[in-house]
Amino acid sequence: xxxxxxxxxxxxxxxxxxxxxxxxxxxxxxxxxxxxxxxxxxxxxxxxxxxxxxxxxxxxxxxxxxxxxxxxxxxxxxxxxxxxxxxxxxxxxxxxxxxxxxxxxxxxxxxxxxxxxxxxxxxxxxxxxxxxxxxxxxxxxxxxxxxxxxxxxxxxxxxxxxxxxxxxxxxxxxxxxxxxxxxxxxxxxxxxxxxxxxxxxxxxxxxxxxxxxxxxxxxxxxxxxxxxxxxxxxxxxxxxxxxxxxxxx
Amino acid sequence: xxxxxxxxxxxxxxxxxxxxxxxxxxxxxxxxxxxxxxxxxxxxxxxxxxxxxxxxxxxxxxxxxxxxxxxxxxxxxxxxxxxxxxxxxxxxxxxxxxxxxxxxxxxxxxxxxxxxxxxxxxxxxxxxxxxxxxxxxxxxxxxxxxxxxxxxxxxxxxxxxxxxxxxxxxxxxxxxxxxxxxxxxxxxxxxxxxxxxxxxxxxxxxxxxxxxxxxxxxxxxxxxxxxxxxxxxxxxxxxxxxxxxxxxx
Numbered sequence: 001x002x003x004x005x006x007x008x009x010x011x012x013x014x015x016x017x018x019x020x021x022x023x024x025x026x027x028x029x030x031x032x033x034x035x036x037x038x039x040x041x042x043x044x045x046x047x048x049x050x051x052x053x054x055x056x057x058x059x060x061x062x063x064x065x066x067x068x069x070x071x072x073x074x075x076x077x078x079x080x081x082x083x084x085x086x087x088x089x090x091x092x093x094x095x096x097x098x099x100x101x102x103x104x105x106x107x108x109x110x111x112x113x114x115x116x117x118x119x120x121x122x123x124x125x126x127x128x129x130x131x132x133x134x135x136x137x138x139x140x141x142x143x144x145x146x147x148x149x150x151x152x153x154x155x156x157x158x159x160x161x162x163x164x165x166x167x168x169x170x171x172x173x174x175x176x177x178x179x180x181x182x183x184x185x186x187x188x189x190x191x192x193x194x195x196x197x198x199x200x201x202x203x204x205x206x207x208x209x210x211x212x213x214x215x216x217x218x219x220x221x222x223x224x225x226x227x228x229x230x231x232x233x234x235x236x237x238x239x240x241x242x243x244x245x246x247x248x249x
Numbered sequence: 250x251x252x253x254x255x256x257x258x259x260x261x262x263x264x265x266x267x268x269x270x271x272x273x274x275x276x277x278x279x280x281x282x283x284x285x286x287x288x289x290x291x292x293x294x295x296x297x298x299x300x301x302x303x304x305x306x307x308x309x310x311x312x313x314x315x316x317x318x319x320x321x322x323x324x325x326x327x328x329x330x331x332x333x334x335x336x337x338x339x340x341x342x343x344x345x346x347x348x349x350x351x352x353x354x355x356x357x358x359x360x361x362x363x364x365x366x367x368x369x370x371x372x373x374x375x376x377x378x379x380x381x382x383x384x385x386x387x388x389x390x391x392x393x394x395x396x397x398x399x400x401x402x403x404x405x406x407x408x409x410x411x412x413x414x415x416x417x418x419x420x421x422x423x424x425x426x427x428x429x430x431x432x433x434x435x436x437x438x439x440x441x442x443x444x445x446x447x448x449x450x451x452x453x454x455x456x457x458x459x460x461x462x463x464x465x466x467x468x469x470x471x472x473x474x475x476x477x478x479x480x481x482x483x484x485x486x487x488x489x490x491x492x493x494x495x496x497x498x
Contacts (some may be wrong), residue, residue, distance in 0.1 A: 001263070002269050004259055004260070004273060005259065005260065005261075006259050007259070007260065009256060009258060010254065013251070013252065014266070016251070017253075104457075121470075208262075210262055210263075213467075213469075214466075217465065218461075220462075
């Protein structure tokens with residue numbers, strides 16, 4: 001099977017990279033409508049992170065509860081309509097949170113430029129037009145949603161992603177300080193998810209020669225993180241978070 | 250130091266991916282001037298690969314000798330002027346060969362849209378405008394030039410790269426069958442270059458937490474390739490080439 005993969009175009013990483021978000025967005029604010037829409041996990045509503053968002057006049061923040069079920073097509077459609085009404089067509093969408101927030105940001109970015117309901121586009125390469133510029137900023141490690149080419153949505157008929165090359169983020173920001181604040185149980189589950197995904201990629205029937213080395217190293221990084229003795233002892237330091245964060249890609 | 254790295258946008262890989270080049274280029278041929286310029290190592294002049302280039306009317310091939318010194322600024326300027334005169338501003342530039350051909354393709358793509366001599370732009374972020382669409386197709390493993398953000402050129406005053414985010418290829422095609430035909434001594438030297446670069450990335454003073462895992466795995470892949478017993482026994486198979494090819498990224 002022929003594969004021509006699109007990568008995340010730009011990646012900022014390391015401690016303090018979140019503080020550069022204003023600079024990163026500046027060049028992508030269009031003259032016509034410079035507004036950016038920030039979709040943020042509501043866990044951060046009264047968190048210091050919310051104070052650090054590089055807001056400019058006309059920007060819009062939407063705090064989203066992501067603790068329940070996975071994102072729904074109806075939720076995306078409603079959010080898209082709400083943004084269209086309040087902001088118009090923004091210069092970009094920035095998702096900040098876990099895997100659900102990443103998927104919501106990717107889906108909203110696509111649905112802002114594609115007419116109708118997101119249920120029409122659940123599947124591979126059904127999306128008709130590129131979305132608006134979109135940025136993913138994960139605050140937990142191991143979901144991999146910031147690098148995947150799908151935005152998984154539950155619809156009335158099926159649970160299936162908006163999957164195409166335009167789904168992929170234009171920019172991601174990997175700041176270990178954001179991850180270090182994640183609750184430990186969340187950390188553990190998404191980390192295990194990553195660990196198991198690596199094993200799938202390393203051993204699956206359809207594995208490729210490129211997938212194997214790309215999965216082996218993060219499997220080792222995640223494994224190192226999970227050695228029980230370390231996990232029990234390790235405080236939520238930036239460095240230990242980073243091992244898991246690094247293992248995502 | 251804040252880093253925001255641009256990646257190669259699209260990567261096609263695996264056996265037979267070179268045969269898909271026509272399909273890959275089709276969507277990037279602009280209405281105004283659909284011509285593509287193929288810059289090919291002259292090693293391939295009478296090689297079956299030359300017969301497989303997906304040429305269309307107006308396309309241009311330039312066979313380039315890369316066995317001597319590294320690419321020069323004067324060579325890039327002359328090549329750019331020649332293309333401008335014969336093709337105008339093409340839709341894209343495709344480099345096929347080793348590290349020198351990769352660097353020549355990157356530099357020519359940039360110099361087609363930036364006025365004056367390439368000597369003016371030797372350094373970091375001196376280039377003023379994005380270049381034309383450019384594709385890298387390495388025929389030897391280990392140089393890493395297909396993924397780097399620099400095009401190293403020797404000028405009258407200095408040996409320094411055209412280094413900026415626009416230098417990075419828009420598309421690369423990694424086909425192990427192309428690499429399997431490389432002469433064994435070339436293979437060995439570029440492979441060792443890759444192996445040493447990995448060690449530099451793993452141990453350098455300015456290494457980052459992301460660089461370390463990204464360098465460790467290719468170091469293992471390249472090392473596996475170089476185990477003397479294997480190297481002596483291994484014929485030029487696709488699989489063994491792939492180990493080294495994979496280690497580049």
